[in-house]
Amino acid sequence: DQQVKQNSPSLSVQEGRISILNCDYTNSMFDYFLWYKKYPAEGPTFLISISSIKDKNEDGRFTVFLNKSAKHLSLHIVPSQPGDSAVYFCAASGSGGSNYKLTFGKGTLLTVNP
Amino acid sequence: SQTIHQWPATLVQPVGSPLSLECTVEGTSNPNLYWYRQAAGRGLQLLFYSVGIGQISSEVPQNLSASRPQDRQFILSSKKLLLSDSGFYLCAWSGAGGSYNEQFFGPGTRLTVL
Numbered sequence: 001d002q003q004v005k006q007n008s009p010s011l012s013v014q015e016g017r018i019s020i021l022n023c024d025y026t027n028s029m030f031d032y033f034l035w036y037k038k039y040p041a042e043g044p045t046f047l048i049s050i051s052s053i054k055d056k057n058e059d060g061r062f063t064v065f066l067n068k069s070a071k072h073l074s075l076h077i078v079p080s081q082p083g084d085s086a087v088y089f090c091a092a093s094g095s096g097g098s099n100y101k102l103t104f105g106k107g108t109l110l111t112v113n114p
Numbered sequence: 115s116q117t118i119h120q121w122p123a124t125l126v127q128p129v130g131s132p133l134s135l136e137c138t139v140e141g142t143s144n145p146n147l148y149w150y151r152q153a154a155g156r157g158l159q160l161l162f163y164s165v166g167i168g169q170i171s172s173e174v175p176q177n178l179s180a181s182r183p184q185d186r187q188f189i190l191s192s193k194k195l196l197l198s199d200s201g202f203y204l205c206a207w208s209g210a211g212g213s214y215n216e217q218f219f220g221p222g223t224r225l226t227v228l
Contacts (some may be wrong), residue, residue, distance in 0.1 A: 043120075043204050045173030053121045083204070090159065093215055100146060100214045101173075106157035 002026045004092050006105035013112050019077040021108050023090030026071065030092040032101065035064060035075045038087045048075070049087075080112045116141035118222040120205050121140040127227055133178075133192040135223050137205030140186065147188040148217060152202040164188060166215055200227045 005024045013019045021035075031052040036044035050057040050064045050073070057064050063076045077084055090105040127133060139145050139220035148163045149161040160173045172181050177196060181189045187203055202224050206217040 034216060036219075039200075041222070041224065043222045046216055046218060049216060091158075100161060100208055100217075101163060102217055103149075103160075104158040109132075 002105075003030075004090055004103050004105040006088075006108050008108050010109040010111070013080045013110065015082055015112055016079045019040070019075075019080045019084065019110055021051050021075040021077075021088050021090075021110065021114065023073050023075075023105055024058055025073075025090070025092050025101075026032070027049040027094070030045060030073070030103075033064070033066060033073050034091045034092045034093075035062075036089040036104075037084075038089060044089060053066055077110075080110075080113050082114050084112050092095060116207070118205060118207055118218060118220040120179040120223050121222065124224045125226070127225065129197055129227055130194050133190070133199070134194050135205075135225075137188040137190075137202055137220055138186055139188075139207045142163065142207065143185060143208060144201050145186065145209040146214060146217075147182060148206040148208075149188065150206065150219075155203070158204065161218075162190070162211065164223050168197040170219070181184060195227045197227050200225055 001096045003026050034049040035047045037047050038044040048059050048064050050066050055066050066073045087107040087109050089107045091102040093100050093102050120137050120178045146166045148201050152158050164182045178192050202222050204222045205220040208217045209213050
């Protein structure tokens with residue numbers, strides 16, 4: 001049972017345009033959401049997060065939007081750059097308890113074309 | 115600042131041989147520690163997590179085990195490797211100095227079992 005779903009395995013965008021990566025979740029106990037970027041043969045790098053008490057969080061070119069009623073979040077990258085080409089993972093956690101386990105989606109490969 | 119180390123970076127082992135992967139964290143105390151595996155074409159699967167010395171929780175039944183002999187050291191082991199153990203193993207930490215919700219990953223170990 002996949003609790004975090006990234007339904008698009010890949011996305012191709014032109015340099016300078018907006019990249020929109022989507023993520024859906026099913027567990028209503030999730031209250032914290034994160035996006036990670038991963039290059040091949042490297043560990044994921046934390047990009048941006050959002051708590052369920054917010055619906056938007058912005059950091060430079062990266063903005064995450066959360067729609068709790070739809071159980072949907074998205075990552076917007078504006079403007080997209082070739083160096084943004086990587087696999088992007090959506091992750092979710094419920095902060096109850098002491099483990100703060102993350103549940104990851106399967107990732108979306110973003111390719112930004114020059 | 116906090117840093118996380120993993121070694122070795124790559125490993126090729128025969129089926130049936132033992133395994134020991136090590137992860138250490140610097141610049142923080144009492145972190146939560148995590149072991150993940152990314153199989154080819156798959157997302158990140160949580161294998162083990164630890165909230166303190168000697169405290170290990172297993173997420174997926176398998177022939178792997180984990181130990182935490184010191185506060186900032188996390189070891190992934192196996193007595194006899196299987197072909198299906200091949201993958202990219204990632205260690206992560208969360209906690210003091212960051213947020214328990216946000217996990218920070220090491221560079222990973224590429225394990226190939228032949």
